[in-house]
Amino acid sequence: MRVESGKKKGRTEYVFYISATLISIALIVYLWSQPWAYTKTGDGLSMAAFPTVFAAGLLIASMTGAILKGRQEEHSQPSPKEEPPLLWPVILLGGGVIASTLGLWYFDAVISSSLLVFFLLFAGRVRDWRLLAGISVGTGLLIYVLFILVLGVYFPRGWLR
Amino acid sequence: MFAALESALSLALAWENLVGVVAGVVLGVSFGALPGVTGYGGIALGLPFTFFMPTVPAMAFLLGIYKGGMFGGAISAITFGVPGEPSSAPTVFDGFPLAKKGKPYTALNTALYSSIAGNLLADLAVIFTFAPMGVLSLKFGPRELFALMFVCLATLVIFMEGRIIKAIIGTMIGFFLATIGPDPIMNYPRLGFGIPELEAGIGLTPFVVGLFALSEMLIQFSESLAARGKGWQLETTEDLRQLIRDPSPSDRFSVRDWFTTTWRETLLGSGVGIFLGALPGPGGTMSAFTAYALAGRLSKNRGRMGTGIPEGVAAPEAADSATVGPSLIPLFAFGIPGSATAGLFMGAFMLQGIAPGPGLFTDYMDIMLAIFMIMLAGTVANLVISKVVMIPVFARLGLIDARILIPVLMPLMILGMYAIDNRPFDVLIMVGAGLLGLLLQRLEISLAPTVVAYIIGPMLEKHFRRGLILSGGSVTYWFASPIALGLYIVGIVASVLLLRRKKT
Known part of the structure; x- marks a missing residue:
């Protein structure tokens, strides 16, 4: 430290x-x-x-x-x-949030969120592939059910849709 | 009168109303507990469905969401350090450290019991003092509301803690950021800095969530990265245990423990919430911060506030929940919605073909009495559902390793911020507020004055400038009202006493 x-x-x-x-x-x-x-x-x-x-x-x-x-x-x-150094976490989290927000337009809300989760888990040195894949896909599903099916939020249609 | 009571009782106890209130509570607590999704959003979501319901079940459903959402915000604040609602932000100060000490049940149970107590006291206050409270709220014009803002501002001295310059800087940053957006009198955009989205102003929710939650996540993430130098794999059940820790066996907190430890703070918070909740403007967030600030000076354990003690959870939670009933008084009594949530309730009444106002209690006496009874039923439903289902689930979720939890929470927060107004700019505001929060925390500048100033700022300016228009520039106008004069004296005396108490 x-x-x-x-x-x-x-x-x-x-x-x-x-x-x-x-x-x-x-x-x-x-x-x-x-x-x-x-x-x-x-x-x-x-x-x-x-x-x-x-x-x-x-x-x-x-x-x-x-x-x-x-x-x-x-x-x-x-x-x-x-005090732990903050530069890398700030760049990782801040950059990840901005990239994921931009990803709403270029990909899709669910996919960009899953990618963000995967990226942050990997950056957090989680190296178990089952955990990485399971949590990323699971969060994407949660977001799909909560925001799109339940809340009916309109997200931009990325080129994947 | 007795016939109306009998009719109201049968209406309130109808199964569809009880189902409505329970469904509302489940929805409200769930939405409030999810970082980025607010209870207010839940009410807005539930509103169109009430069009297909009779009046009492519709109101039962919305009241359930409102009450559930208030406690749900505390769940997220305590478990993840992310205030589920802006009004849950002061709960983070003690609730989150208490959970990090391995006592999430203590923190969540304190929040629940205080929230229920505040809610119940406020419901009773609404039922028994409905008429005088309504009249009192109408006596608050620009000068009285300006004086009230002065009292709220005076409580900021509590956050100074010997760092006066830093507290003033935090306050001024909050005030200045609050002036960005439409001018409160002319409604003309100002301080957009050439960014069209900024001309609409900085939203309270992205600002508070960014300031408190994102900055905390950055700190937790950096600590987590620094603590574990090498990558690891999930190979054994021991690895899984490391990931999801068990709660401490000593983490038990009964109703008796809660009452003996926090009855003062709960009563204080409830009083603050009932008073401020009935007035147009302050709302749950201001009430919670004021109650936390007052508890920071009046509590027996005031020296340990902010370190993770139940008293610091009880005061803001009781205050926040105590605003639920009183915030509807101006709407019920005069048809004036005193808050955004009351505005949604007004919409629900209109959908039912009922115009809120003085006629409510003459034309719809049985319905209104039934709504009052359902308010009490909603409080009981909130207690049972939260105690049996929500607390056991979320207490365990909060113990998940930060390296797993934060990546999962981040997209929920991003999309939650986006979903408020379908505005991607809100996500950027959250990021900016997060960086600001991080900077302020690193410099040991308390975040509370910044948020309080941010909330008070627009109201302070609006009421001062409206007062200037009404008075034509006369100084005597500001002191001619006994209520305003009383509030100025309360503000001055309270700040002097609170400062002196701190010194001793």
Whole structure:
């Protein structure tokens, strides 16, 4: 298991605060570049009023966080905390979800779901072929019965149908 | 009156009504328990079928789904860490850790008993205080609802836990995301960032499911991958046992255990749910978060909230279920649906040729009394079906190895999100919310303020701006109502007391 030290975590937090500051500035600039931001409605406010207040709140909080974190970092002690690496699981699950969603159009809801299950099981290092095939096909059947037969959900017709 | 009662009793006890309520509960619990399929979806699905039924069995069927769905959401939240309904999200905080400790029966039984207690108390409150609650709900205009949002916002101090900056950042992210979509006054799209689908806004269900469930799945999947370095095959029965673990023999939780451990939290949650449920807007999700937050300060075990204790399951579950009956009060009393679910019930009444409103209790007295009796019958049916069938099945399902469980749950969640509005964009929102949830969890930022702010945000803006239009910009308008003034005082006093209690 990879160890993420307290110092590294502190740096991550610092990067987060700085990023949040920059994002909130960008949001305010974006908001006030919209034509509707200058049109007042019946309540005397523009449609940009509330989003601006919230973006400004985010800006102030993240700036404060960055300043406090910067000061804290000078005196901080590293405290090891074990956390598993997340990059691969994020790529596997996130990529699998997006590919499976796109698969709704190109294949079929049932088939793309079965493929996703197979892919994730394999990525999870399940190597028993009976288990891989059984769970993938079983999930596909469950999805067919639940979503198509029972719920009557209309899924895009992929080229397989 | 007695003739109407007698007629209502015979109507309520008719076999077709009892079959309707039992079928509804089975459907509601099953839908709520499946990640990605909500009880609300179950009601929407069941609505067209009621066209072919007489009035009382139709309402019995829908009420059964509504009640069953409320508990079903907790099953999914506890067993898989995936809130079956947005309102089950706070149940994840303690329910899922409790199940991971090898006590899924304790968590599920706590959720069931608290849900039933909240439901029952709310049903009784509806039956006996129906008229005054209806009148009270009508007294809530924009300024009173704005003040109510202020009280809900004040409870957020509970999630600060010495990390004020982080809690404010989480809150502001939630508020800002809530402003994406149509403007609440002009209904003009804003903050679409050039993406047409985003102009319709971010749906609550994909947002909450992504934030809580997908991020949790990512963490579990990564832990599972890190724990087992090499591939393995299913060769012996021991391998199978590793895959599907047996529940711990110590995992027993009787009604007596539940009552002695969680009666305070259950009562607190029920009170919050009954009050907020009767008002238009807050609904089950807001009630559950508020009850969890209050229990986090008022519970005897408040220091251990979030670590997997029954008290943390009882408060949100009781609150969520306690909104069922009261949420129908504005509909029954005035023909005004106070929530999306009440809107579906309104549709069901219309399909039967009945216009909900003040005339309901004069023209259809026996039917309405029968519906009240069926509400109680639905609660009993929910208890029996969930206790005998659903809990034993799902407690075992939750113990399946994460490497098997997560791949099976993923497509259910994806298709469930897609099926809400047939919008593939909702799946992308779920992915985005999942990544956001993961980031926030890694930075030790509580997810609760983000969700609460996301729910409150649109209501806060709508009621504030409506108030501005009504008042013509006058400041005194906001404090001229005794209810609003009382709520402001409650909000301020509660936040100060809750903060002080934490310090001591």
